[in-house]
Amino acid sequence: MGMQVNTNVAANNAYRNLSTTQNELSKSLEKLSSGLRINRAADDAAGLAISEGLKSQVGGLTVASRNAQDAVSVIQTAEGSLNEVTSILQRMRDLAVQAGNDSNSVESRAAITTEATALTEELTRLAESMNFNGKDLLNGGALSFQIGANSLDQISVDLADVGAIADILKTSPAGGKFAVADAALVAGTLAFDVVNPDSTVTTITTASFTAGDVNTVDQLAAALNSDSQFSGNLTATVDAGALVVKSKTGATVDLTAPGTGIAAGAVVGTSAGLDFSTAAGAATAISTITTQIQTVSSSRASLGADQNRFESVIKNLSVSKENLTAAGSRIRDTDMAEEMVKYTRANILSQAGTAMLAQANQSNSGVMQLLQ
Template sequence: MSLSLNTNISSLQTQQALSTSQSALQKSLQRLSTGMRVNSAQDDAAAYASASSLTTTLNAQTQGIQNANGANSYLQTADSYLGQVENNLQRMRQLAVEANNGGLSAADQTNLDKEYQQLATANKNIETNANYNGNKLFDGSVASTTFQYGQNAATDVATVTNVDMSAYGTLAGTSVTSVANATAAQAAIDTDLTSLKAARASLGAQQSGLASTINTLTSNNTALSAAKSTLVDTDYASETSNMTRQNILQQAGTAMLAQANSAPNSILNLLKG
């Protein structure tokens, strides 16, 4: 083995090895502290690109699930209001049947009509004022409401059909102040109840469809999250072993650097003879 005073090859080689192990140790510590095997494109360009694409899809679908849940809340709110309307109509029909009695006095008819009109007014208030976050539900001003649940704004959408109560015949103009009026009121109520039942059935079908959509999106997100984890997440068992190895290399490299740096002393000893 040759000895050189100007260039300590062993020291330079050891420094390079020490720098390499130090860099590897820092990378290992980063992976362990962040839980991410891939923290930048430099770590694994292909995995980083794939994970970035998965993240885009995951973010869109996560927001889509929130939107679908919002649509479901919208439908639940609408159905709750319609449940009140139906209860009112059922009571109004009961009053109309009761008023369809020629043996009642005018005062009796008037008293029945007072409750009837209160219920009709309550339904009118729902038709006029019921809303979801300021969006009117039943006054006919908005035919449908759209909620995006996926990445594609053109195709991944749920369109909720709103119920138009403005044409309901019992909202105004009917009464039970006489047998004739009570008979007419029953017919109007039956028509509105038929429309209402169809509307609530439609809302229920839309809720069922949204529930299926939410389940599908949730399952997809679980699968995508697992795929992303495989690409970029830290394997702690493997990385802990790697960190231990790099620590040992650091300690060994430090010791060997001390030995390499002392090599020129051999030249001095040689000169001393």
Template sequence: MPLRINHNIAAMNSHRNLMKNTEVQNKNLERLSSGLKINRGADSPAGLIISERMRAQIAGLRQAIDNSETGITMLQTAEGALEEVNRSLINIRQLAISSANEAVNDESMLAANQQELEDSLRTIDRIAKISNYGKKAILDGSMGANGVAAGDNLEFVSATENTNSSPVGGYAVEIKTAATQSTVKGTVSLNQALIDAGEQLTFSEGGKTLNFETIAGESVETTMNRLEKAVIASGMDVVMVRIPGSAATPDAPQFLSFKHNEFGSEHFFQVASSTSGVLSAQADVSVKIKNGDDVAGFIGGELGIGRGQYLTGSIPSKVSGLKLRYTGENAPPPGKIAGSVTLSQNSLVFHVGPNVEQSTSFSLRSVNSNKLGSGVTNDSGFRSLNDVEFTDAERSQDAILIIDRAIDEITKFRGKMGAFQKNDLESNLNYLRNAHENVTNAESIIRDADMAEEMSAFARNQILVQSSTAMLAQANQTPAAVMKLING
């Protein structure tokens, strides 16, 4: 073995290994103290990039979870208020049933019911006004799609969160066909001879049937009145059409005419008469009366879907979900529009995902009494729940129709809101929690240190550092052997 004094190669080798082992040991210490496998970009450039992207995703998932949970609490707040509205409506309906009991009610009882009705309506309006989430009103209609219709016989009914806000001037509404009712009119008048002969009439609608027979000796007017009451009592959705002044005298012949209460192609009824022409074209042969027509037209240039008097924007389109009502008996002349509707879209938008454009929306309707129970045909002229009165039995009967519509609207809205909460928010929340767990696990595999593995490596490197130090000390003793050789 050669002995040199200018360069101690063995010492240099031992020093190099000592530095390398010390550096590795320091990394072990850093990983053990931080718990991270990657502490800087140099540890794993690709791993750091992937890990940081995952950390951003994890933070987004955490916030999306918070957003979904907050959205659920908001809807639960609205649900609590709607439950109180439902209770008030049920109480109002009970009052209407009481007021319709004409046989026992007097003016003071009706006045008491009317007073309680007004109190309940004020309660509903107060709930609509004060129901807030934070400082945001949620049941006054400001958090939904609000519209105003301009034009004769044109009404704005509703819109959904999918409907776009209208341009300046609103969406033009073109009506091509007005809605009609299923109607029948006899070609042979009901006269005294037919009544005395025992004319038989049969009506059928919605699973209900009425068999009516005239009574010999009754006048035409008496028979007509009895027939009208029998049709009402049958529960059929059919009404007799009486022409004012058609009977100059009680015995004057009169034509029979009936129509379905509802508009549109879904509604019809059947009639038969024992004399041809009184109602049916052939004697004793039941005939189905032609269905009514649905309204047809365009909203904002988009084809609408007609159902009875209601015209709804087609899907998908800018007017998707926009619902209007046209009550005119005839469509406007060609080239003229029925009017326009101006819509402002303020539906709630919930950002429920960790990335861009991962949101869902929901429209909270108004529960003000003047927005409930509209669109119900009634003889008292009630246009909404806010108009109902219990001043007499007839008005109370009509009020029940309005109240039933209002209850139906609120319960359907609660169901729709519940479906949104369950299917959009809660289901999404379950996914977010699962995704958060899985992405966190993936990021942990890339970034976090395996403490057992690092401890094992640390013990190994600690031994190597100690060994390298000892060998460096030994290597540094080699030049001393040269002095012994020189000194002999």
């Protein structure tokens, strides 16, 4: 082999190997310091894609678990309120049973109606006021909960419509609800026949109206309530455009109407709501309230089943999150023991390579002896 000074093949070879070793040493240091086997796509392109997908799933499952826990809180809030609704309905049923006894006087039935009315108003208040983070819980409808990392992982929860139940159970003391075609046409005196519980009839007449005295149903109700003969025994209100006339003693009310403004004798909707003024009305009320108790109980049972389902979801999400995290770790995290072996090897090779490069650089120094 000749002796050259322009090209030192041994030094070039030593330098190339040392560069490779230094690159491996740098990567080992990066992996050991970060704890990650994949620090950039070049480290493992396929592994990076898989691990990022797993990372998205783990993040989604974490949030989904919180969503499921929120769902449990919503259900517990709604079911707790329905528990009170059930208590109210049970009390109203007791009142209906009590009203079914003909030993009750007119005053007793009026007292029963007063309490039942107050309970119904509380049902309405509950329906309108009970919410979770601004979401109504007792006015029907359904809530959807995201319980997984993917778009279709949802559970829908149906909510009880306590507002509708309250409308069904509104007390309707014996009275009359009369269709008003045109209040401006009312003329002459209005005669109301009050049928008392003992079947006697008392006729209440009003002052005479002139057509055009009133123009709306609201004005007609106000005019009746300001009439001394009428207001001493009856009250007038308006419901959905109809004139509602009720007896202050709980008696049935009928009407003989003047002119063509009010449909005489046409009582609209007297069967709506609960009537405690008679034993027959109380019997109907018992059946109606019982049906609503069953409706609420069914809703509570459904909510209980949904809560158990969400608790199972939470447990399953925890297991899935744990397994997916472990899978991602196996792909992306550094095996510290294995990487330390590679680092030690690269470090020794680096030191050896440096030493050999120095030796290679000195290998052609013998040429100087020839030049002396």
